[in-house]
């Protein structure tokens with residue numbers, strides 16, 4: 001749809017727009033809130049030097065700190081979402097800028113809090129907790145903060161590190177500049193015969209094209225560009241990994257992996273088990289690659305044949321109302337309460353459904369602690385959009401349950417647990433569709449869709465995680481990440497993950513150099529663990545019924561009131577054991593078996 005045909009926001013019926021005015025029925029209150037947060041954070045400085053004086057003072061400070069952030073977050077979320085409604089409106093752009101500045105001011109005014117708290121003797125804090133019942137709500141938070149203590153340096157060392165942090169992020173900035181500003185990828189002739197400039201944005205569309213020449217051209221153009229900068233990108237990544245390693249040593253961690261996993265108190269075994277279990281099931285991926293080769297009818301399978309759907313995308317026209325009914329059927333195993341709340345949420349105005357001029361693209365779930373858990377969509381009546389609603393509704397229901405059960409302190413979710421709630425929903429929906437779909441072509445499409453989710457989330461992200469681990473270990477051993485080392489290591493992993501059917505094209509060895517997530521060390525494994533946990537949970541709910549479901553709802557209520565691995569145990573999965581990943585792999589295997597039968 002061209003922009004000209006796109007509706008203006010005021011042409012869209014109210015029932016399809018989110019009800020954000022519920023956050024500020026009187027918008028003039030917004031300015032007051034922001035100003036009040038700034039002045040309260042100035043007053044907050046009066047706690048400085050007194051946090052260890054008494055349990056009353058500590059409780060008062062913690063409570064005030066939460067209250068300030070809660071109010072400011074409310075203002076921030078409102079401004080951000082108003083801007084997303086129509087990015088062309090100056091007023092909301094200005095409110096966003098104002099809010100960012102206010103957040104920086106508030107953070108600076110309260111920055112003494114953590115270092116000062118960590119300087120109070122631990123026994124004293126535990127004594128405060130035991131004598132003041134209201135402090136018990138903060139017990140986990142305080143203990144989690146104290147756990148970091150041995151990795152916190154002296155005040156003057158911390159000051160030096162804080163000043164150095166302005167330059168330690170340089171490798172990421174250099175990569176972003178190269179990747180988003182300076183690199184160009186030439187042009188390709190698209191399916192309509194038009195010459196189109198190749199970009200990061202349209203690359204994946206071309207990879208899904210049924211025109212093999214187009215796929216090959218886009219792939220070659222893309223990798224030629226990275227190949228030309230191979231040495232520069234290798235040097236940059238080398239220093240990025242070095243920064244992780246040196247920082248972990250300065251903070252007295254055993255390794256860079258231990259440093260990355262420490263914040264969430266994630267056992268190292270979670271990382272290692274993931275890689276080990278995925279290795280065991282690689283033969284199933286190899287079998288899927290053979291099926292792919294057969295279904296596409298190609299003599300030689302290449303990396304540019306990996307993303308094209310094996311079945312033509314079905315042309316379905318699903319209205320939003322129908323999508324809600326499909327969602328309700330798919331999520332029925334989560335119980336009547338859950339579905340009732342989903343419907344109430346939609347009725348109350350959680351969702352902004354359709355695209356309009358100036359609206360932010362994509363989809364998300366967002367909100368403040370004390371607002372509705374809003375959902376932004378750009379719904380276009382496709383089956384993929386139904387999956388998007390179900391995914392975002394998973395996040396929003398997670399927020400809904402958490403915020404109704406937890407205080408503000410534990411009202412959010414870590415990345416490790418957040419994607420579990422959305423993926424459980426997606427996996428329940430696809431299982432429902434596969435169980436009820438009769439049309440053979442549609443079944444093939446759904447199977448392929450589901451298998452691809454596994455391949456791109458579980459296998460691909462684990463391969464990335466393994467690559468990152470090898471790179472960090474190489475530096476820790478005193479090695480250097482040369483272009484040759486990086487290309488060869490990546491190529492070997494790619495061979496191992498895709499198997500003997502995949503032919504080396506001489507290009508995929510450069511793929512490591514175009515992954516932005518590699519500049520955030522040891523992050524991507526959480527996509528794979530989250531996906532495994534979600535698959536295991538949805539299996540449990542379907543096979544064990546109400547007990548497993550009730551446990552899962554308890555997990556949704558738990559917010560960030562404990563470490564992620566502990567929280568997932570409430571839902572019956574122990575990520576420190578290999579079991580959940582194994583369960584997910586078994587699901588993957590059964591899908592490939594079925595696809596093999598019907599292709």
Ligand SMILES: [Zn+2]
Pocket residue numbers: 391395419422
């Ligand atoms: Zn998500």
